[in-house]
Amino acid sequence: MKYRLNLIRFGLFSFLVLFSLGLGIFSYNLAMDYVHPRRLIPPSGEELVAAGIEYRDVEIISHDGLRLSGWYTPPENGVVILVAHGHADVRPLDFYKLFAEQGYGVLAWDFRAHGQSEGDRVTLGYLESRDVESALDFALAQPNVEHIGAWGGSIGGVSVLLAAARREEIEAVIIDSAFPTLEDELDDQIPFLMRGLIRFFAEKETGMKVSFVRPVDVIGEISPRPVFIIQGMGDTRIPENSAQRLYDAAGEPRWLWTEEEPVHMNMFSYYRMRYTKRTSKFFREFLLE
Numbered sequence: 001m002k003y004r005l006n007l008i009r010f011g012l013f014s015f016l017v018l019f020s021l022g023l024g025i026f027s028y029n030l031a032m033d034y035v036h037p038r039r040l041i042p043p044s045g046e047e048l049v050a051a052g053i054e055y056r057d058v059e060i061i062s063h064d065g066l067r068l069s070g071w072y073t074p075p076e077n078g079v080v081i082l083v084a085h086g087h088a089d090v091r092p093l094d095f096y097k098l099f100a101e102q103g104y105g106v107l108a109w110d111f112r113a114h115g116q117s118e119g120d121r122v123t124l125g126y127l128e129s130r131d132v133e134s135a136l137d138f139a140l141a142q143p144n145v146e147h148i149g150a151w152g153g154s155i156g157g158v159s160v161l162l163a164a165a166r167r168e169e170i171e172a173v174i175i176d177s178a179f180p181t182l183e184d185e186l187d188d189q190i191p192f193l194m195r196g197l198i199r200f201f202a203e204k205e206t207g208m209k210v211s212f213v214r215p216v217d218v219i220g221e222i223s224p225r226p227v228f229i230i231q232g233m234g235d236t237r238i239p240e241n242s243a244q245r246l247y248d249a250a251g252e253p254r255w256l257w258t259e260e261e262p263v264h265m266n267m268f269s270y271y272r273m274r275y276t277k278r279t280s281k282f283f284r285e286f287l288l289e
Contacts, residue, residue, distance in 0.1 A: 027197035030190075034198075035121050035205045037088035042115045045071065047093060053100045060109055062119075062134045064127075069116035070109030070135070073100045078146035079287045080105035080139045082170070084132055086154030086177070086265060087122065090115035094268060095151060102280055104149075107139050111156070123206045124182055125155055125213040129162035136167055147171055147287045151279070153265050154178060154238075158215050161246075164225070165218035172286040173222060174279055176230040177265045179238040180245040182213035188239045216249045223251025226286050228279070232262025232270065255282070 048055050053073060060068040070091060081099045083106055085092050091108035100106045111128050112119030122128070132150070139148055149172040152160030157178030164170040179185040190198055199210055219227065227250045231243035239245075247256040257278065262270040 023193060024197060027194045028201050030194065031198045031201035031205065034087075034124065035202055036113065037122055039113075040088070040090045040115060042069070042090040042110060043093045048073075048097065048100070051097055051101065053097065055100075055106075058107075058109075058138070060131075060134050060138045062112065062127075063130045066112050066118040068109045068112065068118070068131060068134065070107060071096065072138075072142070073106045074142065075105030075144060076103035077288060078144060079283070080107055080142070080145050080148050081283065082132065082135050082139065082148065082150040082152075082160070083108035084128075084135075084150065084152040084156030084160050085111065085114070086156050087124065088114070089154075092153065095153070098268075098276060098279070099151070099283075104283070105139070105142070105145065107135055109135055111159075121206055123208050123213075124185075124202075125158040125162060125215070126206075126208045128155060128159040129166075132159050132163035133167055136163065136169055140169060149173070149283050149287050152176070152178065158182075158213065161215040161219050161222070161227075162213070165215075165221040168225070170225070172226050172228075172283060174228045174230065174282060175246070176267060177232070177235055177238060177242075178215065178229075178246065179242050180214075180216035180249075182210050184239050184242075186210065189237070216245055219246055219250045221251075224253070226253040226255070226282070228255045228257070228282050230257050230267050230275075232264070232267050233258055233260050234262050234266075235264040237264040 055071045055073045058072045081104045090110050096108050110117040113122045150160045150170050151174045153176045157175030164173050229243050229247050268275045
Protein backbone atom coordinates (compact mmCIF):
# COMPACT_ATOMS: atom_id res chain seq x y z
CA MET A 1 0.00 0.00 0.00
CA LYS A 2 2.82 2.41 0.84
CA TYR A 3 4.48 1.59 -2.46
CA ARG A 4 1.25 2.25 -4.33
CA LEU A 5 0.69 5.58 -2.57
CA ASN A 6 4.23 6.70 -3.42
CA LEU A 7 3.68 5.64 -7.00
CA ILE A 8 0.45 7.67 -7.18
CA ARG A 9 2.16 10.71 -5.66
CA PHE A 10 5.00 10.41 -8.13
CA GLY A 11 2.55 10.08 -11.00
CA LEU A 12 0.60 13.16 -9.91
CA PHE A 13 3.79 15.16 -9.41
CA SER A 14 5.07 14.14 -12.83
CA PHE A 15 1.74 15.05 -14.44
CA LEU A 16 1.71 18.50 -12.80
CA VAL A 17 5.29 19.16 -13.87
CA LEU A 18 4.63 18.11 -17.46
CA PHE A 19 1.31 19.98 -17.55
CA SER A 20 2.93 23.17 -16.24
CA LEU A 21 5.80 22.86 -18.67
CA GLY A 22 3.44 22.29 -21.59
CA LEU A 23 1.21 25.18 -20.51
CA GLY A 24 4.23 27.47 -20.27
CA ILE A 25 5.56 26.50 -23.69
CA PHE A 26 2.14 26.86 -25.34
CA SER A 27 1.57 30.25 -23.66
CA TYR A 28 5.01 31.48 -24.71
CA ASN A 29 4.42 30.47 -28.32
CA LEU A 30 1.01 32.14 -28.38
CA ALA A 31 2.46 35.33 -26.88
CA MET A 32 5.14 35.36 -29.57
CA ASP A 33 2.44 34.95 -32.22
CA TYR A 34 0.84 38.16 -30.94
CA VAL A 35 4.12 40.07 -30.71
CA HIS A 36 5.71 38.70 -33.92
CA PRO A 37 2.81 38.17 -36.34
CA ARG A 38 3.32 36.48 -39.68
CA ARG A 39 4.10 39.09 -42.32
CA LEU A 40 1.76 39.39 -45.28
CA ILE A 41 2.84 40.74 -48.66
CA PRO A 42 1.13 44.10 -49.38
CA PRO A 43 -1.04 44.36 -52.51
CA SER A 44 0.78 45.51 -55.63
CA GLY A 45 -1.27 48.61 -56.29
CA GLU A 46 -2.33 47.40 -59.73
CA GLU A 47 -5.98 47.69 -58.69
CA LEU A 48 -5.43 51.35 -57.83
CA VAL A 49 -3.98 51.96 -61.27
CA ALA A 50 -6.85 50.07 -62.89
CA ALA A 51 -9.32 52.25 -60.94
CA GLY A 52 -7.57 55.41 -62.14
CA ILE A 53 -6.24 56.30 -58.70
CA GLU A 54 -2.95 58.18 -58.66
CA TYR A 55 -0.60 57.04 -55.91
CA ARG A 56 3.05 56.76 -55.07
CA ASP A 57 5.11 54.54 -52.79
CA VAL A 58 6.30 56.41 -49.70
CA GLU A 59 8.41 55.85 -46.61
CA ILE A 60 7.31 57.25 -43.26
CA ILE A 61 9.94 57.54 -40.55
CA SER A 62 8.57 56.57 -37.15
CA HIS A 63 9.42 58.44 -33.96
CA ASP A 64 12.02 55.77 -33.13
CA GLY A 65 13.60 55.70 -36.58
CA LEU A 66 11.84 52.79 -38.28
CA ARG A 67 10.97 53.00 -41.96
CA LEU A 68 7.28 52.36 -42.55
CA SER A 69 6.31 51.46 -46.10
CA GLY A 70 3.11 52.88 -47.54
CA TRP A 71 1.10 54.53 -50.31
CA TYR A 72 0.06 58.15 -50.71
CA THR A 73 -2.54 59.70 -52.98
CA PRO A 74 -2.67 63.53 -53.08
CA PRO A 75 -6.05 65.11 -52.29
CA GLU A 76 -8.35 66.71 -54.83
CA ASN A 77 -10.33 68.45 -52.09
CA GLY A 78 -7.69 69.43 -49.51
CA VAL A 79 -8.50 66.49 -47.20
CA VAL A 80 -6.29 63.47 -46.44
CA ILE A 81 -7.63 60.33 -44.74
CA LEU A 82 -5.17 58.22 -42.73
CA VAL A 83 -6.00 54.52 -43.17
CA ALA A 84 -4.69 52.20 -40.41
CA HIS A 85 -4.92 48.41 -40.73
CA GLY A 86 -5.33 45.71 -38.08
CA HIS A 87 -3.09 43.12 -36.42
CA ALA A 88 -1.26 40.71 -38.76
CA ASP A 89 -2.57 42.60 -41.80
CA VAL A 90 -1.25 45.17 -44.29
CA ARG A 91 -2.42 48.46 -45.84
CA PRO A 92 -6.08 47.77 -46.78
CA LEU A 93 -6.74 48.14 -50.49
CA ASP A 94 -10.55 48.27 -50.23
CA PHE A 95 -10.62 51.17 -47.80
CA TYR A 96 -7.87 52.98 -49.69
CA LYS A 97 -10.03 52.85 -52.83
CA LEU A 98 -13.16 53.77 -50.87
CA PHE A 99 -11.77 57.17 -49.89
CA ALA A 100 -9.53 57.88 -52.89
CA GLU A 101 -12.42 57.40 -55.31
CA GLN A 102 -14.25 60.22 -53.52
CA GLY A 103 -11.43 62.67 -54.16
CA TYR A 104 -9.81 62.44 -50.74
CA GLY A 105 -6.10 62.15 -50.39
CA VAL A 106 -5.22 58.86 -48.71
CA LEU A 107 -2.19 57.74 -46.72
CA ALA A 108 -1.99 54.05 -45.82
CA TRP A 109 1.04 52.21 -44.47
CA ASP A 110 2.14 48.90 -42.99
CA PHE A 111 2.51 49.21 -39.23
CA ARG A 112 5.86 48.30 -37.66
CA ALA A 113 6.67 44.59 -37.98
CA HIS A 114 4.01 44.27 -40.69
CA GLY A 115 4.22 44.01 -44.46
CA GLN A 116 7.22 45.82 -45.90
CA SER A 117 7.87 48.02 -42.87
CA GLU A 118 10.81 47.73 -40.51
CA GLY A 119 10.53 46.54 -36.93
CA ASP A 120 10.45 43.11 -35.33
CA ARG A 121 7.70 43.32 -32.71
CA VAL A 122 4.14 44.53 -32.29
CA THR A 123 2.80 46.31 -29.20
CA LEU A 124 -0.94 45.90 -30.00
CA GLY A 125 -1.66 49.62 -30.18
CA TYR A 126 0.91 51.31 -27.94
CA LEU A 127 3.77 52.14 -30.32
CA GLU A 128 1.44 51.75 -33.29
CA SER A 129 -0.36 54.89 -32.11
CA ARG A 130 2.98 56.68 -32.47
CA ASP A 131 3.16 55.33 -36.01
CA VAL A 132 -0.20 57.00 -36.65
CA GLU A 133 1.29 60.27 -35.41
CA SER A 134 4.27 59.82 -37.75
CA ALA A 135 1.85 59.27 -40.64
CA LEU A 136 -0.03 62.40 -39.56
CA ASP A 137 3.18 64.45 -39.64
CA PHE A 138 3.98 63.07 -43.10
CA ALA A 139 0.53 64.04 -44.41
CA LEU A 140 0.69 67.53 -42.91
CA ALA A 141 4.00 68.12 -44.72
CA GLN A 142 2.47 67.40 -48.14
CA PRO A 143 1.24 70.23 -50.42
CA ASN A 144 -2.45 71.19 -50.63
CA VAL A 145 -3.41 69.42 -47.39
CA GLU A 146 -5.86 71.44 -45.30
CA HIS A 147 -7.64 68.86 -43.14
CA ILE A 148 -6.92 65.35 -41.82
CA GLY A 149 -9.33 62.55 -40.98
CA ALA A 150 -8.58 58.98 -39.94
CA TRP A 151 -10.09 55.53 -40.40
CA GLY A 152 -8.77 52.60 -38.35
CA GLY A 153 -9.76 48.95 -38.24
CA SER A 154 -9.22 46.66 -35.22
CA ILE A 155 -5.75 47.42 -33.77
CA GLY A 156 -5.59 50.25 -36.30
CA GLY A 157 -8.72 51.71 -34.74
CA VAL A 158 -7.23 51.44 -31.26
CA SER A 159 -4.06 53.16 -32.50
CA VAL A 160 -6.04 55.94 -34.20
CA LEU A 161 -8.02 56.61 -31.02
CA LEU A 162 -4.88 56.85 -28.89
CA ALA A 163 -3.20 59.14 -31.45
CA ALA A 164 -6.25 61.37 -31.96
CA ALA A 165 -6.56 61.90 -28.20
CA ARG A 166 -3.05 63.41 -28.31
CA ARG A 167 -3.17 65.20 -31.67
CA GLU A 168 -5.88 67.74 -32.48
CA GLU A 169 -4.81 67.79 -36.13
CA ILE A 170 -6.83 64.59 -36.60
CA GLU A 171 -10.20 66.29 -37.03
CA ALA A 172 -12.59 63.36 -37.53
CA VAL A 173 -12.27 59.67 -36.65
CA ILE A 174 -13.93 56.47 -37.86
CA ILE A 175 -13.05 53.22 -36.04
CA ASP A 176 -14.20 49.76 -37.03
CA SER A 177 -13.96 46.69 -34.76
CA ALA A 178 -11.76 48.22 -32.04
CA PHE A 179 -11.55 46.94 -28.45
CA PRO A 180 -11.95 49.21 -25.38
CA THR A 181 -8.84 47.98 -23.51
CA LEU A 182 -6.07 45.52 -24.32
CA GLU A 183 -6.63 43.82 -20.97
CA ASP A 184 -10.28 43.16 -21.86
CA GLU A 185 -9.21 41.89 -25.28
CA LEU A 186 -6.77 39.38 -23.79
CA ASP A 187 -9.29 38.26 -21.18
CA ASP A 188 -11.87 37.73 -23.92
CA GLN A 189 -9.58 35.78 -26.25
CA ILE A 190 -7.32 33.77 -23.93
CA PRO A 191 -8.33 30.92 -21.56
CA PHE A 192 -7.98 31.77 -17.88
CA LEU A 193 -5.08 29.41 -17.18
CA MET A 194 -2.89 31.08 -19.82
CA ARG A 195 -3.74 34.76 -19.31
CA GLY A 196 -1.11 35.54 -16.72
CA LEU A 197 1.63 33.69 -18.60
CA ILE A 198 0.84 35.22 -21.98
CA ARG A 199 0.67 38.67 -20.47
CA PHE A 200 4.02 38.11 -18.72
CA PHE A 201 5.76 36.87 -21.86
CA ALA A 202 4.26 39.62 -24.06
CA GLU A 203 5.19 42.40 -21.64
CA LYS A 204 8.71 41.05 -21.25
CA GLU A 205 9.17 40.78 -25.03
CA THR A 206 7.83 44.26 -25.87
CA GLY A 207 8.93 46.21 -22.80
CA MET A 208 5.46 47.71 -22.44
CA LYS A 209 2.54 47.05 -20.11
CA VAL A 210 -0.83 45.75 -21.22
CA SER A 211 -2.37 48.46 -19.03
CA PHE A 212 -0.88 51.14 -21.34
CA VAL A 213 -3.42 50.40 -24.09
CA ARG A 214 -6.80 51.68 -22.90
CA PRO A 215 -8.55 53.68 -25.64
CA VAL A 216 -11.78 53.74 -23.63
CA ASP A 217 -10.02 56.02 -21.11
CA VAL A 218 -8.99 58.65 -23.68
CA ILE A 219 -11.69 58.60 -26.37
CA GLY A 220 -13.55 61.35 -24.51
CA GLU A 221 -10.57 63.67 -25.03
CA ILE A 222 -11.19 63.68 -28.78
CA SER A 223 -14.40 65.71 -28.29
CA PRO A 224 -15.51 68.15 -29.72
CA ARG A 225 -14.03 66.43 -32.77
CA PRO A 226 -16.45 63.76 -34.08
CA VAL A 227 -16.09 60.00 -33.65
CA PHE A 228 -17.96 57.30 -35.60
CA ILE A 229 -17.81 53.80 -34.03
CA ILE A 230 -18.65 50.65 -36.03
CA GLN A 231 -18.92 46.98 -35.03
CA GLY A 232 -20.51 43.82 -36.37
CA MET A 233 -22.05 41.90 -33.49
CA GLY A 234 -21.01 38.57 -34.99
CA ASP A 235 -17.45 39.58 -34.12
CA THR A 236 -15.84 37.05 -31.78
CA ARG A 237 -12.34 38.58 -31.91
CA ILE A 238 -13.15 41.49 -29.59
CA PRO A 239 -15.49 41.72 -26.57
CA GLU A 240 -19.12 41.89 -27.64
CA ASN A 241 -19.72 45.20 -25.84
CA SER A 242 -16.64 46.93 -27.30
CA ALA A 243 -18.40 49.46 -29.53
CA GLN A 244 -21.00 50.32 -26.91
CA ARG A 245 -18.36 50.92 -24.22
CA LEU A 246 -16.35 53.17 -26.53
CA TYR A 247 -19.50 55.05 -27.54
CA ASP A 248 -20.54 55.54 -23.91
CA ALA A 249 -17.08 56.93 -23.07
CA ALA A 250 -16.88 59.24 -26.10
CA GLY A 251 -17.92 62.88 -26.03
CA GLU A 252 -20.23 64.57 -28.48
CA PRO A 253 -20.51 64.52 -31.44
CA ARG A 254 -20.48 60.71 -31.63
CA TRP A 255 -22.17 58.01 -33.69
CA LEU A 256 -22.60 54.27 -33.23
CA TRP A 257 -23.44 51.74 -35.94
CA THR A 258 -23.84 48.03 -35.18
CA GLU A 259 -25.44 45.13 -37.08
CA GLU A 260 -26.11 41.60 -35.87
CA GLU A 261 -24.49 39.40 -38.54
CA PRO A 262 -21.04 40.70 -39.56
CA VAL A 263 -17.92 39.16 -38.08
CA HIS A 264 -14.66 40.97 -37.33
CA MET A 265 -13.90 43.75 -39.85
CA ASN A 266 -16.70 42.64 -42.18
CA MET A 267 -19.24 45.45 -41.94
CA PHE A 268 -17.94 46.84 -45.24
CA SER A 269 -18.27 43.45 -46.94
CA TYR A 270 -21.81 42.92 -45.67
CA TYR A 271 -23.14 46.47 -46.21
CA ARG A 272 -20.87 47.97 -48.87
CA MET A 273 -23.27 50.62 -50.15
CA ARG A 274 -24.47 51.62 -46.70
CA TYR A 275 -20.91 51.68 -45.33
CA THR A 276 -19.79 53.87 -48.24
CA LYS A 277 -22.72 56.25 -47.83
CA ARG A 278 -22.38 56.64 -44.05
CA THR A 279 -18.60 57.09 -43.93
CA SER A 280 -18.70 59.45 -46.93
CA LYS A 281 -21.38 61.59 -45.29
CA PHE A 282 -19.40 61.67 -42.03
CA PHE A 283 -16.13 62.87 -43.57
CA ARG A 284 -17.90 65.24 -45.98
CA GLU A 285 -19.82 66.91 -43.17
CA PHE A 286 -16.91 67.38 -40.78
CA LEU A 287 -13.92 67.80 -43.11
CA LEU A 288 -15.36 69.49 -46.20
CA GLU A 289 -18.54 71.32 -45.20
